[in-house]
Amino acid sequence: MNNATYNISKFNTFETLVDSFVASTGVYFPKLSEGRNSFFKGFYNWLSTERTPSNCSLITPEPLQALSLPNPAQVMYSALRPILNSPSEDCIKEYLSKYGLDPSISTQPITTLSGGEMLLLNFAKAEAQAEYSERLIASNPVFWLNSSRYHHWQSLKEFYGSKQKSIDVLVLNGDTYFDNAQTNDDFKIHPLEFKLSIKEPKVIFPEIRFPIYHAARTITYKCHKEIIVKSPFLISGDNGVGKSIFSGMLSSIVNISSGDLSIEALNGETASRLVFQEAVSQCFAKTPEKLINDVFCADLERNQSALNVFRNLLSEFNNPDQHQECENKTYTLLALKIALIAERLADKPALLLLDEPGWGLSNKDAQLLVYKVSQVAHDLGVALGIVSHQPTWHKFAASKLTLKRLSQNEVDIEYESF
Amino acid sequence: MNRFNFFKIHLVKPFWLRFIIFIIVGLPLFSNSPARFISQILSKFFNPEFALIITYPLISFFIWLFCLPSLGLKKLLDYMAAAFAIALTTVITSSLLQYLLPFIFEKDAYASSVRLLRLYFIVLAVFPWSLTFINSFSPDSIINALMHLKKPFRETGLHFALALRVFQHVGTVVGRLLIIWKERHPSIIVMRHVGEIKNLDFIWEWIRWLACSLIDWVYACLILTFEPIPAMVNEFEILSERNKINDSSEK
Structure with a gap:
């Protein structure tokens, strides 16, 4: 008889989801949005608590947190080692391919993988661990995936079912896969136009020689055009196609080795700012207001402007659910995201890019956040770009840039206006 | 070769x-x-x-x-x-x-x-x-090499492998923080926003900002290095438990 269970628990906020994850696994995850003091207090509690090993396969709230070793090959080797005496390179590559990962990433540093690739690696690892782990506890297991990759989760689920192992899923309310509740909110945003010039930009990631060799990699965006883009716009595409790299190029974090990529707003501004997908590490262990005060320590005018944007945006989330679940709402992931956005908006760039703005937020909060941010941004003459594969953002977008893989090193960019 | x-x-x-x-x-x-x-x-x-x-x-x-x-x-x-x-x-x-x-x-x-x-x-x-x-x-090759050892060497080795991985992780954390820092302050050692301040006032604010930034970096490196330790410990414990089971089945 199959005793395996499949439970789905839904949460309103990221904080309650993490609390539940910690309670069910015994694996402590610090709340970085609460600042450094809270972190050390929490960590002391973890250090001083006796706990029994959970022996569960885990997909953590952030996919990176469960990947303890430096590259996919080592992650898979250590996961397979207890069941196979000496897992071969081919065997590891087979596991990676099964979950849609290019075997060439096996020696790539984990931190350079995209969110979706990290999640798929977690799937491959969870399958390898299925023989000896008691159950699978998965937090947001499809959030980072493009809809064309949802079947990998289905495969993993079936694999655990066939081994008679239970699965516990923890998701935020409104998750596109587990909770396909449609909201009827009407989001009307007056579009703002800016000029985007793409001249076949090429990025070269140099070879890594130490400690493990990984060959050099290039991505060429095979597109040569000037477009008048309507904001808010969506940057979409498959996992690992290079969406984050494209937004990195736009905001001058990723160096372009040849070709060009530039923007020009109607107000003449050409700079672009980016809010990264993993919002928590961007706070440098500071509370949201402290973050703003420190960034603008020498510019009181911008400091005040950022604080005003922060407080105004935060006041929009005055719902009773949040009050019940979080005692101090200014220390939540949502508040932290708002602080990061406010900090960038006070700079009045030509373009503000939000990489996966819905991560760690319920669908309702994520939509309200992006709606309000686009209103504030457009009022300031700042265009807004959303980097995501989540279908939920289509209703906000006035236009869309779709990145399509032509070959391993070439990507095409298609523009469509709605 | x-x-x-x-x-x-x-x-x-x-x-x-x-x-x-x-x-x-x-x-x-x-x-x-x-x-x-x-x-x-x-x-x-x-x-x-x-x-x-x-x-x-x-x-x-x-x-x-x-x-x-x-x-x-x-x-x-x-x-x-x-x-x-x-x-x-x-x-x-x-x-x-x-x-x-x-x-x-x-x-x-x-x-x-x-x-x-x-x-x-x-x-x-x-x-x-x-x-x-x-x-x-590499921590995983140390773990694998230790699999054949008996207690207490294996436990000590696992702790050593964990400590090694934590040290290695510092490099990853610094790389991640550097990208975030570059986005916020493109010139790295000078703040992005200087407003209207000039000359001596600027130097004073810059020194203050630099000192605060150093403290922020130390805390951020420390915290982000500590952050994955619980998950690492859990994973190493699973491997250790599995080894014990393998040992007892061999006996």
């Missing part, structure tokens, strides 16, 4: 031999005896004081040469850039303190200068040596 592979320390097998070579090469960084021995040999050819002074750069040079085949020129230069910044900061701070608090330090100016010189070249060598050392061992 690359003809330089023979000189690449991180490819030496077994891992304990690699460890021993690292300790022997790094010995002058922790003990005065090798430097004294080398300076005695050099003093046959040069003035003894000069021999002592050139011993330290020679040792640093030898350690750089030792790390070069594994790291490659680009990575070694990256590490050395950071090492030079740390060494200069340390030596300048030390000499300022010697000037401001003379009663704490030794009276002999020449001896203290030689001590600072030694400190400078040791910092220059310690940085590339320790980073090469930490990254030359």
Whole structure:
């Protein structure tokens, strides 16, 4: 008889989801949005608590947190080692391919993988661990995936079912896969136009020689055009196609080795700012207001402007659910995201890019956040770009840039206006 | 096969031999005896004081040469850039303190200068040596090598592997934070937003900002390095438990 269970628990906020994850696994995850003091207090509690090993396969709230070793090959080797005496390179590559990962990433540093690739690696690892782990506890297991990759989760689920192992899923309310509740909110945003010039930009990631060799990699965006883009716009595409790299190029974090990529707003501004997908590490262990005060320590005018944007945006989330679940709402992931956005908006760039703005937020909060941010941004003459594969953002977008893989090193960019 | 592979320390097998070579090469960084021995040999050819002074750069040079085949020129230069910044900061701070608090330090100016010189070249060598050392061992191969051992060696080894991984993780954290920092402050060592302030006010605000930023970096590195430890411990525990089960089934 199959005793395996499949439970789905839904949460309103990221904080309650993490609390539940910690309670069910015994694996402590610090709340970085609460600042450094809270972190050390929490960590002391973890250090001083006796706990029994959970022996569960885990997909953590952030996919990176469960990947303890430096590259996919080592992650898979250590996961397979207890069941196979000496897992071969081919065997590891087979596991990676099964979950849609290019075997060439096996020696790539984990931190350079995209969110979706990290999640798929977690799937491959969870399958390898299925023989000896008691159950699978998965937090947001499809959030980072493009809809064309949802079947990998289905495969993993079936694999655990066939081994008679239970699965516990923890998701935020409104998750596109587990909770396909449609909201009827009407989001009307007056579009703002800016000029985007793409001249076949090429990025070269140099070879890594130490400690493990990984060959050099290039991505060429095979597109040569000037477009008048309507904001808010969506940057979409498959996992690992290079969406984050494209937004990195736009905001001058990723160096372009040849070709060009530039923007020009109607107000003449050409700079672009980016809010990264993993919002928590961007706070440098500071509370949201402290973050703003420190960034603008020498510019009181911008400091005040950022604080005003922060407080105004935060006041929009005055719902009773949040009050019940979080005692101090200014220390939540949502508040932290708002602080990061406010900090960038006070700079009045030509373009503000939000990489996966819905991560760690319920669908309702994520939509309200992006709606309000686009209103504030457009009022300031700042265009807004959303980097995501989540279908939920289509209703906000006035236009869309779709990145399509032509070959391993070439990507095409298609523009469509709605 | 690359003809330089023979000189690449991180490819030496077994891992304990690699460890021993690292300790022997790094010995002058922790003990005065090798430097004294080398300076005695050099003093046959040069003035003894000069021999002592050139011993330290020679040792640093030898350690750089030792790390070069594994790291490659680009990575070694990256590490050395950071090492030079740390060494200069340390030596300048030390000499300022010697000037401001003379009663704490030794009276002999020449001896203290030689001590600072030694400190400078040791910092220059310690940085590339320790980073090469930490990254030359892979925690999973240590875990696998330890699988055949019995308690308490295996438990100790697992703790060592975990500690090693945590040290390696610092490098990853610094890389991640640097990208975030570059987005916020593109010129890295000057704040993005300076408003209307000028001249002396700017210098004062910049020093204040720099000091606060250093504290932020220390906390952020510490916290983000600590962050994955619980998940790492969990994973290492699962492997350890699995090994125990394998052991008992073999019996």
